[in-house]
Amino acid sequence: xxxxxxxxxxxxxxxxxxxxxxxxxxxxxxxxxxxxxxxxxxxxxxxxxxxxxxxxxxxxxxxxxxxxxxxxxxxxxxxxxxxxxxxxxxxxxxxxxxxxxxxxxxxxxxxxxxxxxxxxxxxxxxxxxxxxxxxxxxxxxxxxxxxxxxxxxxxxxxxxxxxxxxxxxxxxxxxxxxxxxxxxxxxxxxxxxxxxxxxxxxxxxxxxxxxxxxxxxxxxxxxxxxxxxxxxx
Numbered sequence: 001x002x003x004x005x006x007x008x009x010x011x012x013x014x015x016x017x018x019x020x021x022x023x024x025x026x027x028x029x030x031x032x033x034x035x036x037x038x039x040x041x042x043x044x045x046x047x048x049x050x051x052x053x054x055x056x057x058x059x060x061x062x063x064x065x066x067x068x069x070x071x072x073x074x075x076x077x078x079x080x081x082x083x084x085x086x087x088x089x090x091x092x093x094x095x096x097x098x099x100x101x102x103x104x105x106x107x108x109x110x111x112x113x114x115x116x117x118x119x120x121x122x123x124x125x126x127x128x129x130x131x132x133x134x135x136x137x138x139x140x141x142x143x144x145x146x147x148x149x150x151x152x153x154x155x156x157x158x159x160x161x162x163x164x165x166x167x168x169x170x171x172x173x174x175x176x177x178x179x180x181x182x183x184x185x186x187x188x189x190x191x192x193x194x195x196x197x198x199x200x201x202x203x204x205x206x207x208x209x210x211x212x213x214x215x216x217x218x219x220x221x222x223x224x225x226x227x228x229x230x231x232x233x
Contacts, residue, residue, distance in 0.1 A: 003215060004028035004042030004066070006057050007049040011071070014208040015046055022212060036060055044069065044215045050136050051075050058082055058093070067092035067221075069214045071099055071207065073141025086224045094218050096227040097141030099210030103184075104227045106199040110146050110186055113197060115153040123188040123195070125150065125165060128173040130183040138174040142184055147172060150186070 001024045005012045008029040016026050028038035028045075032053060039045055039060070044067040047057050051074030058075075061068040062085050070093065079095075086093050098104065117123055127150075129143040139161055147159035147170045159170040181203060187196035201207070210227065217230045227233075 001025070001216065001219065002027045002041060002043045003212075004030065004039040004045040006030050006036075006039070006045055006047040006061075006068075007053075007072075009048075011048040011204055011208065012046075014204045015048070015211055018205065018208045019046075019212050019215075022216075024212070024215075039066060040064060042066055044219060046071070046211050046215055048072060048211070055082075059085065062086055062089050062091040062093065065089055065091050067215075067218050068094075069099075069211050069218065070095040071211055073097050073144075074137035076141070076144070083224045090222055092218050092222050092225075094214045094225045094227070094230060096210075096214070097145040098182075098207065099214060099227060100199075100201065100206040101210055101231065102206060103142060103199055103201075104210075104231055104233060106184070106197065107145060107149055107228075108233055109197055111149040111153055113186070113188070113195070114150040117188050117195070118154045120190075122190045124190070125154075125156075125170060126163075126173070126185075126187045126189060127159075127170055128163075128175065128185045128187075130175045130177055130180050132180050133176045133178055135176065138176070139172040140174065140182070140184070142182065143172045143174070146184060146186060 027041040046069045048071045054072040054075045129140045157168040162171045163173040165171045181201040183200045185198045
């Protein structure tokens with residue numbers, strides 16, 4: 001499979017290595033100010049850039065009908081516009097707040113735990129995420145997905161950036177520390193005990209492998225998908 005990389009920073013280089021280990025060829029390595037023309041050689045594009053670049057990158061690939069894997073977060077307010085464009089162009093997209101297999105299992109565990117905890121009013125919810133200081137958006141897309149999973153199974157109706165919950169809104173505490181690949185913690189706390197689930201990424205390899213697996217899965221498909229579809233969860 002011929003893969004084009006949109007974003008050739010730390011993440012892009014890890015994706016390159018893992019894709020090549022799996023027998024794929026990298027035919028384009030595109031950074032912010034580079035021409036995108038070489039992407040047309042690709043069977044699929046994997047995009048990890050920044051929120052301010054993601055929409056333009058998505059529209060370019062969708063309009064060219066190049067299947068695209070998007071790992072950039074911070075653009076979800078435009079998701080319906082992108083879904084419509086994918087449908088109109090008969091294109092293919094997998095987007096996810098996190099491509100790690102472990103995180104996607106964590107998402108499902110989080111939903112189940114939230115449903116179990118909802119009847120027990122003595123427990124107070126806390127959500128925290130920690131990332132490296134270079135991460136542009138806060139809270140992380142992964143933390144937002146966790147909050148949305150909780151909202152589906154509890155009385156909470158929204159989320160906000162901040163440590164404390166506010167009535168029906170989940171507070172997400174976002175911390176930035178040097179060289180943290182990604183840590184997410186959901187805890188339910190009472191006066192007598194605490195229940196918590198936590199995911200800690202040790203390297204970028206898990207995210208990169210998931211993105212390459214998604215690219216392999218998407219190759220012969222049309223439509224908009226998430227990692228839940230890719231993994232059959």
